[in-house]
Amino acid sequence: MLEIESLRAGYGRLPVLFDIDLTVDQGEVLAIVGPNGAGKSTLLKCIIGVVTPTAGRVVFDGVRVTHEPPHLRVERGMALSPEGRRIFASLSVRENLLAGAARTPSDVVEGQLERIYALFPILEERTGQEAGSLSGGEQQMLAIGRALISAPKMLLIDEPSMGLAPLIVAGLYRTLGELAAEGIGIIVVDERSTEAISAADRVCVIEKGRIASLTASTGG
Amino acid sequence: MFDPFIVKASLVTGVALGALYGILAVSLVLSFRMSRIVAFVHGGIALCSAFLYWYLTANPARTSGHGTNLAYATKEWPKAPAVILAVLLGAGLAALFAWVATGRMARWPRVTVTTFALGGMLIFTGITQEIWPGAFEIVPSPFGKGRVTLWGANVSHHQIAVIALLVFLVIVLHFVVTRTKTGVQMRAISDDVEAAEMVGVPVRKISMGVWCISGALAGLGGVLLTPMTRLGASVILFVLIRSLAGAVLGGFKSLPLALLGAMLFGQVEAHTAGGTFGKISSGWREVILMAVLFVGVVIVARRKQSQFRLAET
Numbered sequence: 126m127l128e129i130e131s132l133r134a135g136y137g138r139l140p141v142l143f144d145i146d147l148t149v150d151q152g153e154v155l156a157i158v159g160p161n162g163a164g165k166s167t168l169l170k171c172i173i174g175v176v177t178p179t180a181g182r183v184v185f186d187g188v189r190v191t192h193e194p195p196h197l198r199v200e201r202g203m204a205l206s207p208e209g210r211r212i213f214a215s216l217s218v219r220e221n222l223l224a225g226a227a228r229t230p231s232d233v234v235e236g237q238l239e240r241i242y243a244l245f246p247i248l249e250e251r252t253g254q255e256a257g258s259l260s261g262g263e264q265q266m267l268a269i270g271r272a273l274i275s276a277p278k279m280l281l282i283d284e285p286s287m288g289l290a291p292l293i294v295a296g297l298y299r300t301l302g303e304l305a306a307e308g309i310g311i312i313v314v315d316e317r318s319t320e321a322i323s324a325a326d327r328v329c330v331i332e333k334g335r336i337a338s339l340t341a342s343t344g345g
Numbered sequence: 346m347f348d349p350f351i352v353k354a355s356l357v358t359g360v361a362l363g364a365l366y367g368i369l370a371v372s373l374v375l376s377f378r379m380s381r382i383v384a385f386v387h388g389g390i391a392l393c394s395a396f397l398y399w400y401l402t403a404n405p406a407r408t409s410g411h412g413t414n415l416a417y418a419t420k421e422w423p424k425a426p427a428v429i430l431a432v433l434l435g436a437g438l439a440a441l442f443a444w445v446a447t448g449r450m451a452r453w454p455r456v457t458v459t460t461f462a463l464g465g466m467l468i469f470t471g472i473t474q475e476i477w478p479g480a481f482e483i484v485p486s487p488f489g490k491g492r493v494t495l496w497g498a499n500v501s502h503h504q505i506a507v508i509a510l511l512v513f514l515v516i517v518l519h520f521v522v523t524r525t526k527t528g529v530q531m532r533a534i535s536d537d538v539e540a541a542e543m544v545g546v547p548v549r550k551i552s553m554g555v556w557c558i559s560g561a562l563a564g565l566g567g568v569l570l571t572p573m574t575r576l577g578a579s580v581i582l583f584v585l586i587r588s589l590a591g592a593v594l595g596g597f598k599s600l601p602l603a604l605l606g607a608m609l610f611g612q613v614e615a616h617t618a619g620g621t622f623g624k625i626s627s628g629w630r631e632v633i634l635m636a637v638l639f640v641g642v643v644i645v646a647r648r649k650q651s652q653f654r655l656a657e658t
Contacts, residue, residue: 199545
């Protein structure tokens with residue numbers, strides 16, 4: 126479903142990623158781990174289109190999307206839950222969810238809203254509340270919910286466990302497993318690698334912008 | 346103590362003045378919410394649109410320098426197509442500015458882009474001064490010369506139309522911003538432009554659209570302003586400063602509050618100039634207006650601080 130070939134990227138003259146080759150299939154969970162500054166988040170930004178690669182290509186569902194803007198990639202079925210949650214603090218919970226559905230048909234949005242509220246019931250309770258007033262765990266649920274609203278085929282999640290209690294993290298990874306079982310491809314980048322590795326089918330280690338290893342997960 | 350006739354007349358003039366300031370204030374708030382810059386360029390856009398409208402509609406026999414070789418050969422078109430063209434010019438100029446500000450400059454420091462907006466205003470002003478040097482003209486109203494008496498005050502059709510138009514525009518824009526999907530995306534961009542991009546909001550398209558609307562409003566503001574005063578660079582830039590103050594009182598966030606801020610300024614200006622409090626010199630009028638702005642800014646800042654404290658607890 127997602128193919129990344131010989132991808133290079135950076136910020137200005139600073140190269141960050143070198144010759145990344147990866148594939149992710151439907152229903153597969155790929156965990157990307159590695160030290161801080163290795164280029165994990167930059168890779169996700171390249172896949173969603175916020176960072177433009179300097180070389181290589183990104184192919185999604187057989188279509189080359191390397192230079193497409195992010196909103197077109199979301200329309201094709203990709204979605205990102207970014208590092209640090211980046212929820213829209215002054216918008217309500219429901220408005221945050223709708224912001225992720227810029228070009229999604231309204232019948233799909235209604236269906237997804239029901240699904241998200243079923244996955245994270247607290248979001249339905251807080252639907253009219255300003256998102257900036259949610260707790261860290263609730264904000265993380267909202268960020269994942271916002272990524273799910275467009276009914277993506279490929280979900281990219283950056284640091285889902287950052288700042289969360291272990292019990293909430295376990296719940297989040299259970300949810301990711303359920304989503305993968307429904308056929309959604311998932312790439313998860315996480316500093317807390319034990320949970321990520323446990324939930325993943327394959328594990329990719331990135332060091333200094335290069336893939337150091339790519340192996341099947343042993344389940345933690 | 347107060348002369349009721351003067352108070353009524355000032356009240357009506359104040360509402361009309363406030364409405365004029367309000368149109369530019371609303372355009373400033375819209376562009377600020379999209380790009381986090383103070384769009385001084387709207388002053389230049391308003392000026393260009395006002396000059397175009399005057400050039401297309403004015404009677405050449407009533408322009409300055411008539412009968413000499415310095416007279417302007419204005420076109421005497423019907424008003425409606427001239428208003429449309431002037432508003433379209435405003436939208437086009439804003440799109441041109443936004444193409445740079447939301448493209449190449451999208452991630453530049455906001456103060457740099459605000460300075461660029463100030464430069465844009467000076468460029469547009471310079472161009473109009475080059476095409477129509479020294480013009481300080483009387484401009485015909487798109488709504489004719491008619492007048493009516495309202496609550497004992499003599500009011501022009503132009504003033505009534507400006508107020509009605511502004512209230513209509515604010516209601517429509519407020520509805521779009523707070524109740525529609527596009528409005529949600531606009532506010533998402535306003536909150537965190539990179540996050541909005543990452544979750545699939547078509548940031549460039551929406552920003553360009555909002556800039557075009559705010560430019561069209563600035564153009565409309567220029568067209569509606571000049572029949573109440575005269576057409577000249579200094580007049581429009583003077584109004585821009587008042588509108589800016591209205592936007593500041595609205596915290597550069599809320600359209601209705603920006604309108605309220607502009608109305609407040611209009612009232613203070615009309616009552617101090619109209620003689621409600623006796624004769625006040627133009628210098629003191631400025632001091633009073635700026636004092637009102639200062640108090641307003643302090644109130645807005647204190648309200649934000651208390652909201653911040655509330656969010657922290």
